[in-house]
Structures are given as C-alpha cells and as structure tokens.
Amino acid sequence: MRITLATPPFLSQNPHEPLSPPLGIASLGASLESAGHEVSLIDAAIEGHPVPVGNGIFRMGLAPNELARRILQSLPDLVGLSCPFSTRYHFFHETLGILRDLLPEIPVIVGGIHPTLLPGRILERDQPDLIILGEGEATFTEWVERFEQGSAVDLSGLDGVAWMQDGKPVIYPRTSWIAELDHLPPPALHLLPVERYLARSGGRWASRFQSVIPVQTSRSCPGRCSFCSVHSVMGPIWRAHSAEYVLDELAKIDDTWHPDLIAFEDDRITWDRDRMAALCEGMIDHRFGFRWYTPNGVHVTDLDEELLRLMKQSGCQSLNLAIESGDEHLLHSIIGKKGSERKTREVAQVCLDLGIRLNAYFVIGMPGETEVSLEKSIRLAETLPLDGLGVFIATPFPGTRLFRECVGNGWLDEESYMSLLEDGSDSTLLNTPLFETDTMPEDRLLAGKQEFEKRFMRSLYRRRPMTRVKHAVRATLDFGSSLLGGVSKRVAE
Ligand code: B12
Ligand code: SF4
Numbered sequence: 001m002r003i004t005l006a007t008p009p010f011l012s013q014n015p016h017e018p019l020s021p022p023l024g025i026a027s028l029g030a031s032l033e034s035a036g037h038e039v040s041l042i043d044a045a046i047e048g049h050p051v052p053v054g055n056g057i058f059r060m061g062l063a064p065n066e067l068a069r070r071i072l073q074s075l076p077d078l079v080g081l082s083c084p085f086s087t088r089y090h091f092f093h094e095t096l097g098i099l100r101d102l103l104p105e106i107p108v109i110v111g112g113i114h115p116t117l118l119p120g121r122i123l124e125r126d127q128p129d130l131i132i133l134g135e136g137e138a139t140f141t142e143w144v145e146r147f148e149q150g151s152a153v154d155l156s157g158l159d160g161v162a163w164m165q166d167g168k169p170v171i172y173p174r175t176s177w178i179a180e181l182d183h184l185p186p187p188a189l190h191l192l193p194v195e196r197y198l199a200r201s202g203g204r205w206a207s208r209f210q211s212v213i214p215v216q217t218s219r220s221c222p223g224r225c226s227f228c229s230v231h232s233v234m235g236p237i238w239r240a241h242s243a244e245y246v247l248d249e250l251a252k253i254d255d256t257w258h259p260d261l262i263a264f265e266d267d268r269i270t271w272d273r274d275r276m277a278a279l280c281e282g283m284i285d286h287r288f289g290f291r292w293y294t295p296n297g298v299h300v301t302d303l304d305e306e307l308l309r310l311m312k313q314s315g316c317q318s319l320n321l322a323i324e325s326g327d328e329h330l331l332h333s334i335i336g337k338k339g340s341e342r343k344t345r346e347v348a349q350v351c352l353d354l355g356i357r358l359n360a361y362f363v364i365g366m367p368g369e370t371e372v373s374l375e376k377s378i379r380l381a382e383t384l385p386l387d388g389l390g391v392f393i394a395t396p397f398p399g400t401r402l403f404r405e406c407v408g409n410g411w412l413d414e415e416s417y418m419s420l421l422e423d424g425s426d427s428t429l430l431n432t433p434l435f436e437t438d439t440m441p442e443d444r445l446l447a448g449k450q451e452f453e454k455r456f457m458r459s460l461y462r463r464r465p466m467t468r469v470k471h472a473v474r475a476t477l478d479f480g481s482s483l484l485g486g487v488s489k490r491v492a493e
Contacts, residue, residue, distance in 0.1 A: 001037045001038070001077045001078065001144055001147070001148055002037070002038045002040075002074070002075060002076050002077045003032055003037050003038070003039050003040070003076060003077065003078055003079075003080060003144065004039075004040045004041075004042065004071050004074045004076040004078075004079050004080070005025040005028055005029055005032075005039065005040070005041050005042070005079075005080040005081075005082065006025070006041070006042040006043070006044065006067060006070075006071055006079070006080070006081055006082065006095070007022050007024075007025055007042075007043050007044060007045070007081075007082045007084060007088075008044050008061075008064065008067060008081070008082075008083070008088050008091035008092045008094075008095050009044040009045055009048060009059050009060050009061030009062055009063070009064075009067070009088075009091050010045065010059075010060050010061070010085070010087065010088050010091065011053070011057050011058065011059055011060070011087075011090075012050070012057070012058050012060050013056055013057055013058070014058075015050035015052075015058045015060075016203065016208075017050075017060060018200060018201050018202060018203045018204045018212070019045050019046050019060070019197055019200045019201065020197055020201050020212060020213070020214045020263065021043070021046075021187070021189055021192050021194065021197050021213070021214060022043050022082065022084060022192075023187050023214060023216055023265065024082055024084055024111075024112060024136075025041055025043070025080070025082050026041060026187030026188050026189055026191070026192060027137060027184065027186075027187045027188075028080065028111075028136050028137055028140055029041050029187070029188035029191050030184070030185040030186060030187055030188040031137040031138075031140070031141050031184060031185060032140070032141060032144065033185070033188055033191075034185050035141050035144070035145070037144065039188065039191060040074040040076070040191065041188065041191040041192050042067065042070050042071060042074070043061075043192060044061040044062040044064075044066075044067045044091070044095075045060050045061035046061065046192070046193055046196050046197060046200070047061060047062050047067075047070065047193075048060075048061035048062035048063070048066065049061075051063070059091075064091055064094035064095040064097075064098055065098055067095050068095055068098040068099050068102055071099065071103075072102055072103065076106060077106070078106060078107045078108070078109065078144070078147065079099060079103070079106060079107070079108045079109070080108075080109050080110070080111065080140065081095060081096055081099070081108055081109075081110045081128070082110070082111060082112040083110065083111075083112040083113070083114040083115050083122075084112045084113060084114075085112075085113065085114065086113065086114045086117070086397060086398065086421050086422070087421065088114070089114050089421070089422040090422060090423055092110075092114070092126075093125070093126055093422070096108060096110070096126050096128060097126070100127065107129040107130070107147070108128050108129055109128065109129060109130045109131075109132060109140065109143070110122065110126070110128040110130075110131050110132075111131065111132040111133070111136045111140070112233075113229065113232070113233050115128075115131045115133075115162075116131075116133045116134050116174075116232055116233050116399075117229065117232055117397075117398045117399040118398055118418075119131050119133060119162035119169065119171050120162075120169040120171060121418070123162060123163065123164050123169040124164075124169065127164065129163070130143065130153075130155075130161055130162070130163050131161065131162040131163070132160060132161055133160035133161065133162060133171075133172075133173060133174045134160050134174040134177070134232065134233045134234065134235065135160075135174070135177050135178060135219070135233060135234055135235065137178065137184055138159075138178055139158055139159055139160050139161060139174075142158060143155075143158060143161070155172075158172065159172065159174055159175055159176050160172065160173065160174030160175070174235070177219075177220075177234065177235035177237065177239065178239070179239065181218070181219065181239050181240060181241045181245075182241055182242055182245045186249045186252070189213070189253070189257075190256075194213070194256075194257050195257075197213075198211035198212075198213070198257060198259060199211070201213075201259075202260075202261075204263075204295055205293065205295045205318060205320060205359055205388060206260075206261050206263075206293060206295075206317070206318075208474070208477075210260040210261045211257075211258075211259045211260045211261070212259060212260070212261045212262070212263050213253050213257060213259040213261075213262055213263070214262075214263040214264075214265045215246070215249065215250065215253070215262050215263070215264055215265065216264070216265045216266055217240060217241050217246045217264060217266055217269055217279070218238060218239060218240035218241065218266045218267070218268065218269060218271070218272075219234040219235075219238070219239050219240075219266075219267070220234035220235055220236065220237060220238045220239060220267060220268075221238055221267040221268035221271065222237075222238050222268065222271060223268065223299070223336075223337060223338075224336050224401075225324070225335050225336055225337050226334065226335055226336050226366070226400060226401040226402045226405070227335070227363065227366070227394055227395065227396070227397070227400055227401075227402045228400060229397045229398070229399045229400050230267045232399040234267070238267075238268060238271050238272075240271075240272060240275060242275070243275055243278035243279040243282050244282070246279055246282075247279070247282040247283070247286060250262065250283070250286070250288060250290075251286060251288070253290075254286075254288045254289055254290060258289055258290075259290050260290055260291065261290055261291055261292060261293060261317065262290050262291075262292040262293075263292070263293060263294075263295050263296075264292060264293070264294050264296070265295070265296045266294075266296065267296070268299060268302075269294060269298065270298055270299060270302035270303060270307070271299075271302060273302065273304075273307060276302075276307060276311075277306075277307060277310055279314075280307075280310035280311055280313065280314035280316075281310065281314070282314075283314035283315060284310070284313050284314045288315065290315065291315040291316070291317040292314070292315050292316055292317065293316065293317045293318045293319065293320075294318075294319050294320055295320055296320070297320045297321065297322030297361050298319050298320065298321060298322065299322060299337075299338075299339075300321050300322070300323065300339050300343055300344050300347050301338045301339055301343060303347045303350075305350045308347070308350050308351060308354055308356065309354060311356065312354040312355065312356050316356055317356075317357060318356060318357035318358065318359060318387070319351060319356055319357075319358055319359070320358075320359045320360065320361060320388075320390075321344065321347070321348070321358060321359070321360045321361070322360075322361045323339070323344055323360045323361060323362055323380070323381075324337055324339075324361065324362060324363050325362065325363065325364075325366070325373065325376075325377050326341060326362075326373070326376035326377035326378070326379060326380030326381070327372070327373035327376045327377065328340060328341065329368075329373075330366060330368055330369065330373050333368075334366050334367055334368045335363070335366060336401070341380060344380070344384070345384065348384045348385055348386070349385070351385070352385040357387045357388075358384070358385060358386050358387055358388075359386060359387055359388035359389065359390065360381060360384065360386050360388075360389055360390070361389075361390045361391075361392065362377050362381060362389070362390070362391050362392070362452070363391075363392045363393075363394050364377065364391060364392070364393060364394065364445065364448060364449060364452065365393045365394040365433055365437075365440060365445045365448075366394045366402070367402075367405060367406075367409075367411075367437045367439070368437070368439055369394075369437070369439060369440045369445075370439045370440060371440075371444075374440075374448050374452070377452070378451070378452050378455055378456070381452070381455075381456050381459075382455055382456060382459040383459070385463070386456070386460070387460070387464075387467075389452075389453065389456045389460075391449050391452045391453055391456075392431075393431060393432065393433055393434075393445060393446075393449060394434075394435075395434060396412060396417075396434060396435060398418070398421075406435045409437075411435035411436060411437060412434065412435045417434065420434075431449075432446065433445045433446060
C-alpha cells in the first residue's frame with residue numbers, strides 16, 4: 001500500500017519559530033514501513049515558508065491547498081492526516097475538506113490529540129473515513145492490513161476507533177496501549193527532510209545556532225495534573241523504552257545527522273530513576289557528539305544530586321523544571337502535583353553547582369490563584385538561579401480536569417470556547433486568560449503575567465549582566481533577519 005501521512009501548518013507570531021520533526025507521524029510511518037508499506041511523510045511546516053497573514057501573524061508552512069496538492073502528487077492509496085494540537089484544527093479542517101473534494105475515493109484516516117479528544121465533533125464536522133483514537137501504531141497498522149484485503153473494512157475488535165454509521169458517530173474508546181515500546185521501530189526520521197529541520201531547530205531553550213533532534217524515550221506519566229491532557233492520547237500508565245533501545249536510537253541519530261543537541265520530549269523521562277541513570281551511564285560510555293536537554297519539562301521531585309551528576313556527565317546542557325506554582329497549597333490541592341519550595345531550591349542549587357543551565361515553567365491563573373499565591377510564584381522565580389522562564393496562563397484543554405471544572409462552574413461556555421480554540425486564527429490565544437474565577441479577575445491576570453516576566457528579567461540581568469548584552473544582540477539579529485526576509489520576499493514576488 002502507498003500511504004501518505006501529513007501534518008497541517010500552524011499560525012505563529014514568530015516567523016523564526018523553531019521547527020522539529022513531528023514524532024507522531026514519524027512513529028506511525030515507521031510501523032507502517034516495517035509492515036511492508038510504502039510511506040511518505042509530509043510536514044506542511046517544514047515544506048513551506050512563513051507567510052504573513054495579517055496582524056503580525058504568520059502561517060508556518062504550506063497552505064492547505066498546497067498541502068493537499070503534495071498529498072495528491074504522492075499518489076496514495078490512503079491518507080493519514082494528523083491534528084497534533086487543538087490549535088492546529090483550523091488548517092486540519094481546511095486540508096481535510098480539500099482532500100475530500102480532490103480525492104473522494106481515497107480513504108482519509110485521522111488521528112492526533114484533537115480528534116482523540118473530540119471524536120464525535122470531528123466526525124460530524126469533517127467526515128473522515130475513520131478516526132484512530134490515541135496511540136496509533138498498532139491500530140492503524142491493523143486497519144491497513146484489513147483494508148488491503150477488501151474495501152469494506154471490518155472494524156470489529158479494533159481498539160480505539162471512531163466512524164460514522166447511518167449518520168451517527170460510533171465511538172470505540174481506546175482500552176489498551178502498547179505495553180512493550182521496544183517492539184516499536186524508532187520514528188522514521190529518514191522519511192522527513194531532517195537537514196532542513198536541523199537548520200531551523202535551534203532557539204527553543206537552546207542556542208539559536210544549535211541543531212536539535214527530538215527523541216521520546218517514554219510515554220505518559222503517573223501524575224495527574226489538572227491541566228494536562230497527555231493521558232487521553234497515551235493512556236494512564238507510564239511506559240518506557242529500555243535504556244539499550246534508546247542508546248541504539250541515539251547512536252543512529254548521532255552517526256547519521258550529527259545534531260548538536262537531543263531534545264528529550266518525554267512527559268516524564270525521570271520517572272524510573274534506575275532507567276534514567278542507566279541511560280545517562282550509556283550516554284557517558286558512548287561519548288556521543290551531542291549534548292541533550294529537556295524542553296518539555298522535568299518533574300522536580302524525581303531529581304536528586306547523584307542523578308543530576310550523571311545527567312551532567314552524560315551531556316545535559318539544561319533542564320526545564322516544571323515548577324508550576326510557588327504556592328504549595330495551589331500546587332498540591334488544585335493542580336494535583338507533588339513538590340515543595342524546599343525541594344525545588346535544593347535541586348536548583350545542585351544544578352547551579354554542577355553547571356546545568358536551568359529554565360522553569362510556571363502556570364498562573366489556575367482556579368484559586370490569588371495575589372498572594374501569584375506573589376509566591378514570582379518570588380520563587382526571582383530567587384532561583386534560573387536562566388530562563390516560561391509563564392503560561394492556565395489553558396483548559398479539552399479532556400483535562402481543568403476543562404471539566406471550568407465548564408462545570410460556568411467559567412467557560414463550552415461551545416464558544418471550542419470555536420475559539422478550533423478557529424486557530426488567534427495565535428495569541430494561549431497567552432490570554434480564557435476563563436475567570438472569583439479569586440482573580442482577567443485583567444489582573446494579564447498584568448500579573450507581565451509583572452512576573454518583568455520582575456524575573458530584572459532579577460536575571462542583576463545576576464547575569466552578560467545575559468542583557470546577549471539578549472540585545474539577539475533582538476538586533478532578529479530585526480535584521482526580518483528585514484532581510486522582507487527583502488527576499490519582495491525579490492521572490
Ligand atoms: C513535542 C511537543 C511539542 C513540540 C512539537 C514538535 C512537532 N514538530 O510536533 C512543540 C514544542 C512545537 C510543541 C508546541 C506546542 N504544544 Co506541545 N507537546 C509536545 C509533546 C511533549 C510530545 C508530542 C509528541 O511528539 N509525542 C510523541 C508522538 C509519538 O505522539 P503523538 O504526537 O501524540 O502521536 C501519536 C498519536 O497522537 C497518534 N497520531 C498522531 N497523529 C496521527 C495521525 C493519524 C492518521 C493517526 C491514525 C494517528 C495519529 O498516533 C501517534 C503515535 O502513537 C506533547 C505531550 C504528549 N505526550 O503528547 C505536547 C502537547 C501535544 N503539546 C501541547 C500544547 C498545548 C502545545 C502548545 C499549544 C503550547 C503553547 N502554549 O504554545 C504548542 C502548539 C504548537 C503549535 N504551534 O501548533 C498539548 C496539546 C493539547 C491540545 N489539546 O492541543 C500537549 C498534549 C501537552 C499538554 N500540555 O497536555 N509541542
Ligand atoms: S507531571 Fe507533567 S506529564 Fe505528568 S501529569 Fe503533570 S503535567 Fe502531565
């Protein structure tokens with residue numbers, strides 16, 4: 001079978017936004033290839049260029065009609081279209097509509113987090129032939145096998161699928177997840193233009209000149225933070241590749257593409273301490289040419305001095321601590337995450353001593369956030385030896401406890417919120433308050449975020465005066481390259 005898997009473009013305020021290979025379709029591609037199929041992967045973001053669409057916003061990558069044309073050119077027997085983020089629905093929807101018109105007889109199977117969370121809605125609005133819910137490798141491969149045997153696919157016994165029957169959605173929720181991740185082949189990066197990603201990858205918590213390749217060594221997380229939606233795709237149980245498997249994958253990546261950095265994109269890479277230690281020891285033995293970091297955040301309570309030492313020796317350049325809040329009541333009772341200020345300070349001090357750069361994530365505006373809790377978070381960030389900070393305003397993604405709470409309490413009107421999220425035309429959406437609680441008004445939250453970032457930068461510049469110089473140089477470079485971008489665009493026109 002010839003199968004083409006694709007991801008739609010997205011909107012961004014930053015035309016220099018780093019791009020990295022989409023691991024979801026790359027992993028599906030690898031499983032389908034090892035089942036003997038001929039697979040093409042098309043990531044609209046890397047295939048196109050940033051195109052201004054007004055209000056300082058850029059479409060990153062091919063327009064939906066161009067993406068559909070590329071899919072068509074690959075002469076597929078079937079198409080798999082991913083919607084890896086709710087905020088990409090807009091272009092996913094457009095691409096699917098065009099594919100339907102151009103290729104009415106070719107099945108279009110969809111998957112990714114958004115269709116997984118809202119299968120009924122997607123079936124009714126987009127009419128894909130099938131949605132594969134959650135972790136897709138096993139079910140998709142099985143479905144393709146059945147499809148090869150005849151056009152009326154028997155769906156009985158398939159886990160995690162949804163389709164339209166007699167005008168109504170039929171949804172079989174996923175009940176099982178791949179237990180032995182080592183049985184999966186590593187993501188088929190060879191089907192993507194990796195060199196181009198390498199040229200556009202640096203900058204997200206790394207130096208803009210570093211080339212980065214993402215790797216995921218485990219799936220899901222034993223935690224249950226109220227704003228987190230990873231369990232709906234990857235299931236309730238944390239599963240991991242063995243250290244040996246990961247080292248093999250890393251060796252191949254190192255030999256083939258020589259990246260400067262590996263980005264471990266796990267939800268909870270450090271959950272099994274022994275596995276993490278073995279992975280670090282293996283990386284030390286292999287003397288890889290790259291360093292590594294954890295842009296997706298690590299859980300502070302998983303870390304201790306001995307492990308951090310191994311991490312540093314094995315090439316850890318920086319860690320992003322997912323601290324979330326400096327208020328322990330909010331952290332434990334509202335977010336539902338373990339952690340304490342004492343532990344965070346301990347870990348930060350060890351990182352400072354070892355020379356591991358530290359960034360931190362905070363989320364503000366959770367239900368129960370007050371002036372006092374916000375001040376605690378700001379104070380914590382100001383007084384930790386951090387190099388960078390990400391402050392996010394709480395976003396109630398569908399499928400999360402936070403979402404249910406917001407709808408249940410009337411803080412969010414479900415229908416208008418979904419439309420806003422799916423419209424995707426407002427790329428600033430996730431930086432604005434989406435719901436208001438009794439304890440903190442919306443405008444105060446917005447001002448609170450600005451104050452948080454400002455006070456942090458002041459503390460950073462006090463501690464590291466050279467950082468101010470570096471930031472000024474970077475701003476000048478960005479300005480220069482946007483001018484150049486404008487010139488080259490005019491030349492191209
Ligand atoms: C890496 C990552 C990123 C990278 C993505 C790089 C890339 N090129 O894809 C970057 C840094 C860019 C990123 C950004 C954001 N991210 Co992010 N990210 C992740 C992370 C940590 C891992 C994703 C991943 O690679 N998974 C590994 C693969 C194997 O899994 P997968 O992609 O889910 O694919 C599987 C299934 O979904 C399914 N599948 C997927 N596609 C298809 C297609 C078909 C046809 C089929 C059958 C199946 C299928 O099968 C795959 C294999 O099992 C996830 C957390 C998570 N665990 O999912 C968050 C996550 C996806 N991100 C999230 C968010 C919120 C964001 C941001 C909006 C954050 C922000 N505030 O800016 C942005 C938006 C990005 C954009 N501009 O569109 C949320 C999404 C919630 C939602 N409902 O949309 C997640 C779930 C984390 C969370 N907070 O809960 N992210
Ligand atoms: S620790 Fe991270 S991955 Fe785990 S539930 Fe919380 S936010 Fe999700």
